[in-house]
Amino acid sequence: MRLLLYIPVLLGVSIICFSFIHLVPGNIVQIMAGEVAMSPEQEAALIVEMGLDKPVYIQYLVWLSRVVRGDFGKSYASGLPVMDQILRRLPVNFELMIIAFAFVVIVGIFFGMLSAAFQYTGYDYGIRVLAILGYCIPNFWLATIFVLLGSLVFPWLPVLEYIPFSENPWGNLEGMIIPGFVLGLAALAYVIRMTRSSFLEQMRQDYVRTARAKGLTEKLVFFRHLTKNSLIPVVTIIGLQIGSMIGGFVLTEEVFVLPGVGRLLLEGIMKRDFNIIQAIILLLSAIYLTVNLLVDILYAWLDPRIKY
Amino acid sequence: MYRHKGKIGMRDTKESAVKDEEKILRPSLLIWRGFKRDKAAIVGSLMVLFILTVAVFCPLLVPHDPLKTSPKDQLRPPSSEFRLGTDRFGRDQLSRLMYGTRTSMLISFGSVGIALLVGVFVGLVSGYYGRLVDSIIMRLLDVVFAFPAFLLALVVVAIAGPSVINLLFTIGFIFSAQVARVTRGTVLSVKEKDFVEGVRSVGAKDASIMFYFILPNVMAPVIVQATFFLSLAIQTEAALSFLGLGTQPPTPSWGLMLNESQRFMELAPWLAIFPGIAIIFGVLAFNLIGDGLRNALDPRMSQR
Numbered sequence: 001m002r003l004l005l006y007i008p009v010l011l012g013v014s015i016i017c018f019s020f021i022h023l024v025p026g027n028i029v030q031i032m033a034g035e036v037a038m039s040p041e042q043e044a045a046l047i048v049e050m051g052l053d054k055p056v057y058i059q060y061l062v063w064l065s066r067v068v069r070g071d072f073g074k075s076y077a078s079g080l081p082v083m084d085q086i087l088r089r090l091p092v093n094f095e096l097m098i099i100a101f102a103f104v105v106i107v108g109i110f111f112g113m114l115s116a117a118f119q120y121t122g123y124d125y126g127i128r129v130l131a132i133l134g135y136c137i138p139n140f141w142l143a144t145i146f147v148l149l150g151s152l153v154f155p156w157l158p159v160l161e162y163i164p165f166s167e168n169p170w171g172n173l174e175g176m177i178i179p180g181f182v183l184g185l186a187a188l189a190y191v192i193r194m195t196r197s198s199f200l201e202q203m204r205q206d207y208v209r210t211a212r213a214k215g216l217t218e219k220l221v222f223f224r225h226l227t228k229n230s231l232i233p234v235v236t237i238i239g240l241q242i243g244s245m246i247g248g249f250v251l252t253e254e255v256f257v258l259p260g261v262g263r264l265l266l267e268g269i270m271k272r273d274f275n276i277i278q279a280i281i282l283l284l285s286a287i288y289l290t291v292n293l294l295v296d297i298l299y300a301w302l303d304p305r306i307k308y
Numbered sequence: 309m310y311r312h313k314g315k316i317g318m319r320d321t322k323e324s325a326v327k328d329e330e331k332i333l334r335p336s337l338l339i340w341r342g343f344k345r346d347k348a349a350i351v352g353s354l355m356v357l358f359i360l361t362v363a364v365f366c367p368l369l370v371p372h373d374p375l376k377t378s379p380k381d382q383l384r385p386p387s388s389e390f391r392l393g394t395d396r397f398g399r400d401q402l403s404r405l406m407y408g409t410r411t412s413m414l415i416s417f418g419s420v421g422i423a424l425l426v427g428v429f430v431g432l433v434s435g436y437y438g439r440l441v442d443s444i445i446m447r448l449l450d451v452v453f454a455f456p457a458f459l460l461a462l463v464v465v466a467i468a469g470p471s472v473i474n475l476l477f478t479i480g481f482i483f484s485a486q487v488a489r490v491t492r493g494t495v496l497s498v499k500e501k502d503f504v505e506g507v508r509s510v511g512a513k514d515a516s517i518m519f520y521f522i523l524p525n526v527m528a529p530v531i532v533q534a535t536f537f538l539s540l541a542i543q544t545e546a547a548l549s550f551l552g553l554g555t556q557p558p559t560p561s562w563g564l565m566l567n568e569s570q571r572f573m574e575l576a577p578w579l580a581i582f583p584g585i586a587i588i589f590g591v592l593a594f595n596l597i598g599d600g601l602r603n604a605l606d607p608r609m610s611q612r
Contacts, residue, residue, distance in 0.1 A: 133588075
């Protein structure tokens with residue numbers, strides 16, 4: 001059922017992406033040509049070449065048919081095929097996301113559980129304060145501070161330079177670990193809070209009392225019973241946070257100067273390169289949509305009460 | 309406990325016929341008490357008060373003109389004359405930071421205002437009328453939710469051009485989708501309540517039911533969300549301005565100040581530090597209030 005809904009939403013997304021290029025105020029051809037003055041014949045020729053003379057819905061179908069085959073056209077700025085450019089940069093984002101995700105899931109859930117288990121102690125308050133700060137700090141500012149610290153104050157921090165994995169795996173990780181952390185920080189903070197509150201809520205449930213009355217040790221109660229139930233809402237939060245991390249690509253890459261898709265998007269925006277903009281937004285949104293779909297399925301599987 | 313804005317043939321439940329000695333536990337009183345008890349929320353409120361004071365009274369509080377350039381004072385570190393240093397044009401950072409408060413408040417309150425107006429209305433209509441209208445609206449909202457929010461804002465502002473108005477409407481529009489979803493959820497549960505049917509049976513029209521009766525009872529979670537959105541709006545505006553797609557120079561804005569500081573990080577690191585702290589302050593303030601409100605409104609009887 002959920003899968004059925006997925007498709008029209010995806011189509012809707014593609015329509016919007018497609019319409020970006022047409023919503024630009026002003027003469028689109030002139031904007032893309034830049035300062036180059038063109039004669040009316042040249043303009044007309046360019047319009048035909050870009051297929052802008054056909055009615056809008058035909059343009060959309062043409063565009064869509066190319067897109068599903070993976071052809072996003074050529075970048076106006078560089079002349080290179082858009083898909084190639086994106087594919088070359090995608091591994092960087094993939095790696096960033098994995099590092100951030102690792103932080104969020106491992107550190108986040110761990111500290112959330114810790115905070116709930118030791119409620120009202122100093123650890124609890126400390127973790128909560130740090131968590132609140134975590135999502136209040138703008139990640140691009142934190143990135144800037146890290147760069148500052150790295151260059152001026154602490155030379156022993158991991159070097160913030162991007163080295164491709166194939167060249168030097170260790171150096172690559174060194175360069176990506178702080179950006180990954182910065183990308184995931186806000187999500188990490190939310191996950192800590194959500195895990196903590198979810199665990200606390202479960203701890204008040206009757207079945208926990210039953211388990212304790214049965215004589216199970218605290219540890220057993222915690223890990224066998226509580227964890228599975230408490231983690232259900234956390235899964236949803238993680239899914240949502242992946243979206244904000246995808247959004248965070250642009251800022252993180254910009255400050256740390258990483259050759260990823262985010263910076264490509266930014267360049268495309270600055271240069272009015274609509275093929276790139278459309279392609280990247282469409283891809284990233286599709287990925288986000290798929291992730292959310294998987295999260296929903298996972299959620300339904302984890303919670304036996306939910307039926308679709 | 310539901311609030312009836314008007315009288316439905318019986319006495320207004322707020323001032324019932326009980327004497328003053330037995331103070332009725334009105335919902336608003338309970339909420340206020342819960343809020344007061346939360347120390348973090350109090351701190352947050354004071355912070356917000358401070359921010360709003362600065363935003364409103366900055367022309368009086370400012371030591372220098374934030375726009376006045378001074379070639380001889382470029383890139384000076386904090387001193388007694390320029391409390392937080394100067395930037396590459398010799399402008400006083402402290403003054404710019406103060407005026408930046410104004411910009412941030414304007415954009416965050418403006419966009420959240422738009423989001424509330426549009427979102428609550430859409431949510432009400434969608435939840436109240438249900439069925440086809442609801443389905444269509446929810447599908448449309450799903451499409452909006454499919455985009456990572458920041459990317460959507462980025463592209464729309466990039467296409468439409470960076471300006472304060474565009475920022476307001478873009479951020480406002482994206483938030484309104486979430487507001488609509490939350491409103492609709494609450495409306496769905498409220499409209500099943502008996503008093504709605506009671507009022508309808510006396511002949512109230514749809515519009516008046518929606519706005520007079522359902523709306524006041526739906527506002528609570530919406531207000532909580534709105535406070536969180538205020539802090540999110542500050543962050544989003546700062547992020548967009550940082551990328552150069554938000555407020556434009558010479559308007560002082562925190563994100564823009566961070567942008568301008570990028571080039572001179574080694575010469576003038578203080579330029580990069582203080583605007584960030586301002587952003588953290590603002591975001592923290594509204595988040596603390598939001599948390600306090602949410603905890604106060606949450607019907608939790610046993611635990612804090």
